[in-house]
Amino acid sequence: MKHLFLLLLSVALVVPCLRADQPILFPHSTHINKVHLKCIDCHISADTRDAATIPGVRKCMLCHAKIAADKPEIKKLAAIAASGREIPWQRVYGFEKAAAVKFRHGPHARHKVACATCHGDMPNAITAQPLVKHNMGTCISCHRQNNASDDCATCHY
Amino acid sequence: MFLISEFRSKDALVEAILALKKAGLTENDLAIFSEEPIEFRKGILDRPSNMSKAAVAGAAVMGTAATSFVYYAQNDYKLVTGGMPIFSFWATGIITYEMTMLGAIFATFFWFLWESGLIRKRDPEAPVPMIGPASMSLRVRCEISRADNFVEILRGSGCIKTERVK
Amino acid sequence: MVIDLDRCTGCEACVVACHSENNIGMSTPEEAARGRVNHWIRIDRYYEGQFPDIKVKYRPVLCQHCDEAPCEPVCPVNATYHNPEGLNVQVYNRCVGTFYCANNCPYTVRSFNWFDPKWPEPMQLQHNPDVSIRPGGVMEKCTFCIQRIKRVEDQADAAGRPVADGEVQPACVQSCPAEAMIFGDLNDPDSKVSRLAGDGRATKLMEELGTKPKVVYLEKAR
Amino acid sequence: MAEHPELLPYGIIREDLFRPLSRAGSKWWFTVVACFLLVVAGLAAWGVQLRDGLGVTGLNRPVFWGLYIVDFVFWIGISHAGTLISAILRLTDAAWRKPVTRAAEAITLFALMIGGLFPIIHLGRAWFFYWLIPYPNARLMWPNFRSPLVWDLTAIVTYVTGSAIYLYLPLIPDMAQLGAHNKPWRRKLYKALSLGWTGSDREWHALEMAMKLNAVIILAVAISVHTVVAWDFSMSIAPTWHSTIFGPYFVVGAIFSGIGALIIVMATLRRTLHLENYLIKRHFDNMSKLLLTMSLLWFYFTMSEHITIWYGNEPKEMGVFGQRTRGDYAFWFWLMVFVNFVVPVTLLGIKKLRSVKTAVIASFGVLIGMWLERYLIVIPTLVTPRLASATSVYTPSWVELMITVATFAAMIMLYLLFARLFPIIAVWEYKPHSPEEED
Numbered sequence: 001m002k003h004l005f006l007l008l009l010s011v012a013l014v015v016p017c018l019r020a021d022q023p024i025l026f027p028h029s030t031h032i033n034k035v036h037l038k039c040i041d042c043h044i045s046a047d048t049r050d051a052a053t054i055p056g057v058r059k060c061m062l063c064h065a066k067i068a069a070d071k072p073e074i075k076k077l078a079a080i081a082a083s084g085r086e087i088p089w090q091r092v093y094g095f096e097k098a099a100a101v102k103f104r105h106g107p108h109a110r111h112k113v114a115c116a117t118c119h120g121d122m123p124n125a126i127t128a129q130p131l132v133k134h135n136m137g138t139c140i141s142c143h144r145q146n147n148a149s150d151d152c153a154t155c156h157y
Numbered sequence: 158m159f160l161i162s163e164f165r166s167k168d169a170l171v172e173a174i175l176a177l178k179k180a181g182l183t184e185n186d187l188a189i190f191s192e193e194p195i196e197f198r199k200g201i202l203d204r205p206s207n208m209s210k211a212a213v214a215g216a217a218v219m220g221t222a223a224t225s226f227v228y229y230a231q232n233d234y235k236l237v238t239g240g241m242p243i244f245s246f247w248a249t250g251i252i253t254y255e256m257t258m259l260g261a262i263f264a265t266f267f268w269f270l271w272e273s274g275l276i277r278k279r280d281p282e283a284p285v286p287m288i289g290p291a292s293m294s295l296r297v298r299c300e301i302s303r304a305d306n307f308v309e310i311l312r313g314s315g316c317i318k319t320e321r322v323k
Numbered sequence: 324m325v326i327d328l329d330r331c332t333g334c335e336a337c338v339v340a341c342h343s344e345n346n347i348g349m350s351t352p353e354e355a356a357r358g359r360v361n362h363w364i365r366i367d368r369y370y371e372g373q374f375p376d377i378k379v380k381y382r383p384v385l386c387q388h389c390d391e392a393p394c395e396p397v398c399p400v401n402a403t404y405h406n407p408e409g410l411n412v413q414v415y416n417r418c419v420g421t422f423y424c425a426n427n428c429p430y431t432v433r434s435f436n437w438f439d440p441k442w443p444e445p446m447q448l449q450h451n452p453d454v455s456i457r458p459g460g461v462m463e464k465c466t467f468c469i470q471r472i473k474r475v476e477d478q479a480d481a482a483g484r485p486v487a488d489g490e491v492q493p494a495c496v497q498s499c500p501a502e503a504m505i506f507g508d509l510n511d512p513d514s515k516v517s518r519l520a521g522d523g524r525a526t527k528l529m530e531e532l533g534t535k536p537k538v539v540y541l542e543k544a545r
Numbered sequence: 546m547a548e549h550p551e552l553l554p555y556g557i558i559r560e561d562l563f564r565p566l567s568r569a570g571s572k573w574w575f576t577v578v579a580c581f582l583l584v585v586a587g588l589a590a591w592g593v594q595l596r597d598g599l600g601v602t603g604l605n606r607p608v609f610w611g612l613y614i615v616d617f618v619f620w621i622g623i624s625h626a627g628t629l630i631s632a633i634l635r636l637t638d639a640a641w642r643k644p645v646t647r648a649a650e651a652i653t654l655f656a657l658m659i660g661g662l663f664p665i666i667h668l669g670r671a672w673f674f675y676w677l678i679p680y681p682n683a684r685l686m687w688p689n690f691r692s693p694l695v696w697d698l699t700a701i702v703t704y705v706t707g708s709a710i711y712l713y714l715p716l717i718p719d720m721a722q723l724g725a726h727n728k729p730w731r732r733k734l735y736k737a738l739s740l741g742w743t744g745s746d747r748e749w750h751a752l753e754m755a756m757k758l759n760a761v762i763i764l765a766v767a768i769s770v771h772t773v774v775a776w777d778f779s780m781s782i783a784p785t786w787h788s789t790i791f792g793p794y795f796v797v798g799a800i801f802s803g804i805g806a807l808i809i810v811m812a813t814l815r816r817t818l819h820l821e822n823y824l825i826k827r828h829f830d831n832m833s834k835l836l837l838t839m840s841l842l843w844f845y846f847t848m849s850e851h852i853t854i855w856y857g858n859e860p861k862e863m864g865v866f867g868q869r870t871r872g873d874y875a876f877w878f879w880l881m882v883f884v885n886f887v888v889p890v891t892l893l894g895i896k897k898l899r900s901v902k903t904a905v906i907a908s909f910g911v912l913i914g915m916w917l918e919r920y921l922i923v924i925p926t927l928v929t930p931r932l933a934s935a936t937s938v939y940t941p942s943w944v945e946l947m948i949t950v951a952t953f954a955a956m957i958m959l960y961l962l963f964a965r966l967f968p969i970i971a972v973w974e975y976k977p978h979s980p981e982e983e984d
Contacts, residue, residue, distance in 0.1 A: 048481075097455075097456070097458075098416060098458055099416050100414075100415045100416045100455035100457070101416075101455075102453065102455070102470070102473075104477065106477065106481070107477055107480065110480070110481060135683050136683060136684045137682075137683030137684060137685065138683075140683075140684065140685050141685075149407070151406045151407055151412075152404070152406070152412060152414040152417070153406045153410065153412040153414070153469060156414050156415065156416055156417075156455075157412075157415075157454070157455065157466060157469045157470060157473070188745045188746060188747065189745065189746040190743060190744045190745050190746075191744055191746070191749070192718070192722065192744055192973060193718075193749075193973045193974075194746075194749040194750075194752070194753055194973075195746065195749070202746065204746065204747055204750040204751075206750065206751065206754045208751070208754045208755060208758060209754075209758060212758050212762070226679070227690045230679065230687040230690070231687070231690060231691075233685070233687070245691075248396075248690070248691045249690050249691070251696040251699070251700065251769070251773055251776075252690055252695070252696060252699050254769060255696070255699040255700045255702075255703045255766070255769065255773075256699060256703070258703050258707070258762055258765060258766045258769075259699075259702070259703040259706060259707070261758075261762050262703070262706060262707045262710060262759065262762055262763075262766075263706075265710075265755050265758045265759055265762070266710050266714075266755065266759075268751075268755075269714070269751045269752065269754070269755035270740070272747070272750075272751040272754075273747055273748040273750075273751035273752065274745070274747055274748065275740045275741060275742065275748065276740075285743045288744055296745075354600070357603075357605050358605030358606050358607075358608070358937040358938075359600065359605050359606070360606075365934070367932065367934040368934070384932065384934075393781070393782050396689070396691040396692060397691075397692050397693060397694070397780065397781065398689055398692055399676075399677045399688055399689055399692040399694035399695045399698070400676045400677060400686075400688055400689060401686065401687075401688070401689040417676070417686070418669070418670070419668050419669060419670050419671075419673045419674065419676055419677070420599065420668050420669015420670050421664070421667070421668060421669075421694055422604075422609035422610055422667070422669070423692070423693075423694055423777075423781070425606070425607070425609045426607075426609050426610055426781055426783060426927065427781040427782060427783065429782060429783075429930075429931045429932075430931070430932060431606065431607045431930045431931070431932055431935035433606075434606055435599070435606065435609065435669065436598070436669075437598055437599055437600030437604075437605075438597060438598040438600040439598065458670075459597075459598035459599075459600070459669070460598055460599060460668070460669030460670040461669060461670065462669070529931060532782060
């Protein structure tokens with residue numbers, strides 16, 4: 001009984017951390033597997049600039065003005081678009097401010113680090129959620145395996 | 158079986174120990190209980206100690222461990238230092254020294270606990286006599302058949318009282 | 324880096340540029356009076372002669388990025404160290420604030436965040452997103468604008484070419500109206516700084532301490 | 546008992562020495578509570594500092610080390626009272642040491658606990674102090690073993706561990722005797738701490754062996770600890786800190802202040818616990834002679850430190866020298882020389898003047914003087930950096946002063962609690978004096 005309670009408690013504590021509550025149930029799997037979109041079709045600067053960027057609501061509406069417009073989630077999307085505001089996505093990856101990390105997507109993409117290395121199996125993910133737990137150890141071990149710089153000032157400045 | 162006899166003078170105690178040893182008991186069969194340490198001349202009731210060796214061993218182990226740890230840890234992160242050496246025995250000498258000493262301290266302490274029998278009871282069933290200030294109790298371990306003989310010896314050497322404990 | 328003292332007018336443009344580029348916190352006048360100003364670069368003034376017949380010499384002093392930096396071996400947590408490019412780096416998130424580095428710096432160029440940094444109202448809007456804001460309790464110092472170095476290196480890497488001489492310009496160098504400061508790669512014998520460092524006027528600050536500073540001052544011998 | 550008259554004094558000794566454990570007067574309570582309140586105030590001050598940042602102190606650029614480091618060196622110095630003195634006395638088998646050793650060892654332990662806190666209090670981000678400890682982590686980061694601060698950490702950890710064991714070992718037999726205490730919680734405490742001590746000769750043998758070995762080791766550690774504390778300074782290149790003499794200079798200073806502290810503690814114990822029969826005039830006489838010796842040694846070191854600076858006439862070092870002898874710190878410097886040298890030499894060097902009272906006066910002087918010495922080592926160097934443009938002044942803030950006061954209160958409180966919980970004189974060691982033991 002006690003064990004069950006502890007188990008439930010840990011599940012209750014961990015699950016909310018893993019699953020960010022997104023305003024719209026955006027299924028990555030449908031877009032990637034069925035529509036065959038690529039990551040950079042939406043996250044357009046993931047291969048060149050510092051931030052990967054999240055597409056604006058108008059980009060979504062390019063397709064969803066017509067496609068599946070009757071589904072409830074898309075109606076929510078349309079409502080947001082109509083209001084002239086952006087979708088209040090919850091950030092799922094990020095660095096603590098105190099960690100003073102300057103991460104750049106560009107160099108990683110240039111050196112052929114697959115998106116899945118850090119972001120996990122997004123093609124089969126339902127919504128935007130952190131599939132891979134990141135800490136400094138993740139970065140450092142990958143950097144060392146690939147002969148990338150393990151100098152602190154590569155990321156911290 | 159055990160004999161416990163109480164003494165009030167050190168000379169009587171020495172006499173008793175010597176007589177018991179002559180009668181065939183070894184130093185391991187004898188134990189003295191007192192409220193303060195009693196010093197004997199060499200050859201009466203020697204308790205050979207390995208504590209200094211243990212201390213040296215502990216020092217060597219901890220010192221070597223610390224030095225190699227520091228060596229490997231520093232070489233592992235390949236610090237760029239400009240012109241200075243990454244690892245130098247001189248600079249880490251103080252760590253080696255302190256850890257060596259810490260090793261010696263720990264070894265001494267644990268060896269003290271071990272050798273004194275505080276964590277390793279030699280005879281867990283053996284009775285422990287109550288001792289008052291300045292009284293000394295001699296505990297003798299012997300076979301039942303020879304107990305009478307030893308009681309005689311103890312009486313003869315001037316103990317105050319002797320009891321037998323199973 | 325090469326600083327031509329004969330050109331320096333002491334206008335302190337470099338100090339201002341450094342402050343805004345590197346998100347350096349601002350102190351109040353009261354705090355400043357207690358020696359609590361944060362400057363990564365400061366202009367030292369030296370007076371010669373008696374008023375009114377007086378001559379003033381200026382010397383911008385910033386982290387000298389010593390090859391054998393006295394601050395590095397004393398940091399217990401490796402928060403300050405030499406990076407492979409030869410910069411003397413300060414890792415803010417590793418710093419625990421023992422102050423040992425600052426005590427051991429003969430140039431007194433390290434500054435400490437006595438409190439969490441503060442800016443008067445609209446000033447926080449001009450923060451440089453490329454530079455992290457250091458929390459209180461952390462030592463900091465001139466980085467030679469490492470964010471600019473990284474940016475240029477990244478661009479060069481993307482274009483598949485080496486970094487050109489003079490392509491990296493720290494904020495102080497960029498803002499110097501007298502062009503008294505020049506930044507470049509001292510390892511490259513053809514770079515402008517290397518040529519200037521071989522100039523007859525070249526001196527280094529407190530070189531006698533064996534710190535091997537990487538900032539070269541050009542100064543007419545007097 | 547009556548037929549063994551030579552055993553009687555031992556019974557009385559036991560009575561006398563165990564008595565303080567059972568009775569607490571209102572004065573004791575008052576002092577403990579007052580000290581406790583001061584400690585709480587100090588903790589509150591530290592809380593303010595943790596919340597707001599180190600800006601609440603008087604530190605500035607370039608005076609990055611202030612009162613906390615002064616206190617650190619001071620308390621680590623005081624810690625040399627015990628272990629070092631007791632180890633020397635134990636090894637030389639000085640019979641008069643017996644009532645002194647435990648009182649001294651307890652000072653060591655508490656002074657170290659307090660002193661060891663200061664580097665943490667002093668940190669900009671105190672909550673990350675454990676980054677100085679090598680532990681496996683995901684970041685694959687280790688501390689920098691080249692840093693004197695890491696040496697300091699290892700040295701102090703070793704010293705605290707060693708001192709605690711060194712204090713604990715001779716306590717075991719006493720606690721076994723106290724196992725029959727009338728208060729149940731105390732009975733449990735003493736029984737647990739005595740580890741089932743029975744008083745067998747094996748145990749005694751092992752104990753004496755361990756004490757002897759520990760005395761040797763702790764002596765070596767104690768000297769190294771203060772040398773390493775000195776190296777925190779002398780490994781840097783700041784003017785006048787970079788001095789080869791600092792290691793022994795600090796060790797001598799530490800023993801000096803340690804003896805001072807011990808004399809004060811002994812006099813207080815003698816007065817409050819009525820131990821006039823145990824801490825006799827001879828103890829104070831001997832301790833006074835030790836203090837006098839250390840005073841002369843201290844003067845010798847101070848002189849050779851300063852005369853070389855003065856004669857060398859190196860401008861940066863002369864700047865600091867001038868600050869000390871003629872500048873802002875001149876008053877404190879000459880006061881230090883007065884209380885550290887002139888007072889002890891007059892009061893204790895002249896036989897007629899030497900008494901318990903003068904020893905205590907001289908000791909108070911020495912404590913003040915040695916605190917000033919550390920202040921004069923840390924601050925004048927930092928206010929006169931190599932580049933004149935960075936010159937500054939330093940005035941400690943209320944937070945620093947509060948924490949400093951609180952540590953003194955903490956010392957008194959810990960000591961009073963200790964003296965109530967454990968016999969302050971090793972009862973088993975205090976055998977009746979037989980004639981040949983008299984000297």
